[in-house]
Amino acid sequence: MALKRRLGSGNSATRNVLMDAVEAVMREDGYAALSARTVAEKVELKHQLVYYYFETLDELLLATYRRHIGRYWNRLQDAFQSERPLHAFWKAHSDPNDAVLNMEFLAMANHNEVIRRDTVEFGERVRRLGLETVNQLIKRPDRKGSEVIAPFAITMVLSSIGMILGLETSLGIVGGHEETRALIEWCIDELEPV
Known part of the structure; x- marks a missing residue:
């Protein structure tokens, strides 16, 4: 034995x-x-x-990944509990501090089934959280255009553009970022006025 x-x-x-x-x-x-x-x-x-x-090394990588997404999940939950959740969600997604690490974990997920499975599960969980919160914000009778604005589309736009801006900033690419951030923030202000 x-x-x-x-x-x-x-x-x-x-x-x-x-x-x-x-x-x-x-x-x-x-x-x-x-x-x-x-x-x-x-x-x-x-x-x-x-x-x-x-x-195993894979166990270390998985523990590291789960710790990383746990911290990220906590930031998103805090964002959605804030007074202006869309603004906080945008800030969490466009922060360049973890952009490189996020991309490395995504690259790893292409080759590691366990990391891939956790990535898919986490991504879907984030989308559900975003959908619930954004739906409450925009699906109100007093909200102009709320019948055509899809909550999934808003969370996808904010997270995708935020991720790209964060990654590019971490690499030193900044052309068009100021204008893009201004456009996104204008849109968020329209959806979530002060």
């Missing part, structure tokens, strides 16, 4: 340090550069510690 390998504590600070290292490697070198060695070297640990805290 094979002995079960001993693993480090699930709530250890070292686990979080390793997940931080995964994010740092992904931001700097891309997800293809990930290995137990590159992750451990990033935080000056021995690569064997990766396997002490996580059974």
Whole structure:
């Protein structure tokens, strides 16, 4: 009978340090550069510690991804609880701070079935949350044009354009951003006046 390998504590600070290292490697070198060695070297640990805290590298990547989308989910829920939820939703989606990391996780999802499954599930959950909130905002009798404005379309436009602007900004591409942001903010102001 094979002995079960001993693993480090699930709530250890070292686990979080390793997940931080995964994010740092992904931001700097891309997800293809990930290995137990590159992750451990990033935080000056021995690569064997990766396997002490996580059974496999895939388990570490999944834990890192779930932590990342958990933080993002909390930001979106906070946005939808704010006084101006569409403005806060737009701000959350157009923030360049996590744009590179988001794109790296999307690229990883193309090659990792578990990350893909979590990505699809998370994306659909975000859309449902957005649909519920946006629907309440725009489907009011006093709202001009509310019968033709689709809540899904609004959440798709805000999240898609926001993601592209965030990614381009992180790369240093800024042409047309000011005008695009002004247009989106004008549209949001029309839907969600002060």
